[in-house]
Amino acid sequence: MSxxxxxxxxxxxxxxxxxxxxxxxxxxxxxxSTDASFLEMLDAVNEELIxxxxxxxxxxxxxxxxxxxxxxxxxxxxxxxxxxxTTVCQLHMRNFKDGDYLTLEPWRAAAFPMIxxxxxxxxxxxxxxxxxxxISVNTGxxxxxxxxxxxxxxxxEAFNAATCIGCGACVASCKNASAALFTSAxxxxxxxxxxxQVEVEKRALNMVGQMDREGFGACTSTGSCSxxxxxxxxxxxxxxxxxxxxKASFSKKPEIHAGDGA
Amino acid sequence: MLSFxxxxxxxxxxxxxxxxxxxxxxxxxxxxNMLILVSPDAYNVYGHAIVSNKILxxxxxxxxxxxxxxxxxxxxxxxxxxxxxxxHRYAMNPNGQKxxxxxxxxxxxxxxxxxxxxxxHLVTFKYGPHYETTVDGVVMRDLAKLIIEVFxxxxxxxxxxxxxxxxxxxxxxxxxxxxQSFGLLHPAYQPIIRRAGAIYAVVVAGGFISQxxxxxxxxxxxx
Numbered sequence: 068m069s070x071x072x073x074x075x076x077x078x079x080x081x082x083x084x085x086x087x088x089x090x091x092x093x094x095x096x097x098x099x100s101t102d103a104s105f106l107e108m109l110d111a112v113n114e115e116l117i118x119x120x121x122x123x124x125x126x127x128x129x130x131x132x133x134x135x136x137x138x139x140x141x142x143x144x145x146x147x148x149x150x151x152x153t154t155v156c157q158l159h160m161r162n163f164k165d166g167d168y169l170t171l172e173p174w175r176a177a178a179f180p181m182i183x184x185x186x187x188x189x190x191x192x193x194x195x196x197x198x199x200x201x202i203s204v205n206t207g208x209x210x211x212x213x214x215x216x217x218x219x220x221x222x223x224e225a226f227n228a229a230t231c232i233g234c235g236a237c238v239a240s241c242k243n244a245s246a247a248l249f250t251s252a253x254x255x256x257x258x259x260x261x262x263x264q265v266e267v268e269k270r271a272l273n274m275v276g277q278m279d280r281e282g283f284g285a286c287t288s289t290g291s292c293s294x295x296x297x298x299x300x301x302x303x304x305x306x307x308x309x310x311x312x313x314k315a316s317f318s319k320k321p322e323i324h325a326g327d328g329a
Numbered sequence: 330m331l332s333f334x335x336x337x338x339x340x341x342x343x344x345x346x347x348x349x350x351x352x353x354x355x356x357x358x359x360x361x362n363m364l365i366l367v368s369p370d371a372y373n374v375y376g377h378a379i380v381s382n383k384i385l386x387x388x389x390x391x392x393x394x395x396x397x398x399x400x401x402x403x404x405x406x407x408x409x410x411x412x413x414x415x416x417h418r419y420a421m422n423p424n425g426q427k428x429x430x431x432x433x434x435x436x437x438x439x440x441x442x443x444x445x446x447x448x449x450h451l452v453t454f455k456y457g458p459h460y461e462t463t464v465d466g467v468v469m470r471d472l473a474k475l476i477i478e479v480f481x482x483x484x485x486x487x488x489x490x491x492x493x494x495x496x497x498x499x500x501x502x503x504x505x506x507x508x509q510s511f512g513l514l515h516p517a518y519q520p521i522i523r524r525a526g527a528i529y530a531v532v533v534a535g536g537f538i539s540q541x542x543x544x545x546x547x548x549x550x551x552x
Contacts, residue, residue: 141419144422146423149427151427172419172420175416177413177415240427242429243411244416245337275338279335279336282413283337284410284414284415285337286337287433287436288510289430290429295427302509303514303516305514306511308338309338309341312338313338316333316336316339
């Protein structure tokens with residue numbers, strides 16, 4: 068394996084917390100192995116900062132395998148960096164050149180309040196899940212394979228939508244900070260399957276309603292979300308969400324409760 | 330119903346529907362106006378036939394004004410909401426594969442230019458100087474004379490070129506997005522829809538552009 072070390076200059080957004088003003092600060096990442104991941108490079112920079120008694124750069128991360136959805140920030144304006152279908156933890160320094168100048172910014176959206184530096188609060192996405200990103204029936208133990216017949220195409224589409232890791236890159240990349248791709252992925256992954264069909268209308272109404280209440284913008288279908296998505300979630304999901312929401316809005320029936328005289 | 334219109338998804342349906350009305354209208358407008366390339370008389374007869382049919386005329390005008398008002402109001406609300414949703418702006422915008430297209434990124438800007446254009450266009454022609462002519466014994470408005478007068482001025486032709494190119498961009502993104510907003514996107518015909526917007530935009534904008542250019546070249550330069 069040909070190992071090569073490079074130097075890159077980082078211009079990083081530093082902000083102590085929501086209340087204080089943030090600003091960019093430059094750091095030199097020296098002698099970085101091209102086999103290092105982007106986060107390992109930041110680890111090295113942080114080691115140096117800590118040894119100098121300075122505050123290390125805060126960034127979210129967990130599995131570092133591209134599957135948990137914790138990491139993510141903007142590198143030169145692109146969510147998760149320049150590569151497609153990649154989380155920033157799976158982005159390696161071999162994709163950069165010696166002497167590169169990299170601007171690191173946190174996800175920016177009114178619905179994602181600043182926590183610190185490159186870390187933002189993405190619980191708005193959790194609250195969207197909370198109002199409809201589930202099925203209420205008890206599905207019991209894992210059923211026998213093919214006990215419930217599901218067309219292969221539906222299973223494939225549902226699975227593709229289910230690969231969304233909720234990292235928030237779609238919101239960060241969207242010029243409107245819209246959460247349409249995220250919300251629609253969740254709506255699709257449940258709605259395409261028979262167990263999720265029962266609540267398909269209620270789910271669309273609740274999740275779209277919550278998405279709007281959280282202050283995410285509208286979808287302009289620029290496609291930036293899908294292009295930045297580490298899991299390549301398709302825009303077709305947004306179309307399905309719009310369709311479900313429209314159908315649900317015009318066919319909404321009143322719920323009958325006990326004691327209503329029925 | 331009210332909550333549907335208040336939602337981002339509902340407003341997008343309304344944007345799409347009102348945009349669709351205009352997208353359909355301008356195709357007919359462009360195709361009909363092609364008669365200016367045939368002869369001033371043919372154009373005047375066509376125009377006279379339209380204004381003589383009051384039901385068609387007022388029906389179309391009401392639909393268009395209604396759609397335009399809905400489109401603009403929704404656009405204002407959505408643009409304002411979208412700006413607020415973004416909050417803090419980025420120091421650097423997405424680039425390369427992850428960037429939004431020029432057409433989609435600047436919808437509000439070319440939309441605003443197009444709105445100004447529509448108003449000025451109506452002032453220039455619909456409410457402009459009233460010339461008269463007689464074709465086959467029928468007295469009618471000589472709109473062709475006004476068109477030739479206006480498009481003999483290079484600056485007017487240039488302004489129409491700019492506005493129509495922007496209209497083309499607006500249509501490229503708009504027509505394609507209607508399918509998305511209406512929930513009609515499907516993997517099987519996603520590539521066709523993608524191209525359909527661009528083709529429609531080129532046909533409409535190209536057709537329109539040919540008219541002032543033709544008038545300018547044949548009338549002003551030849552004269």
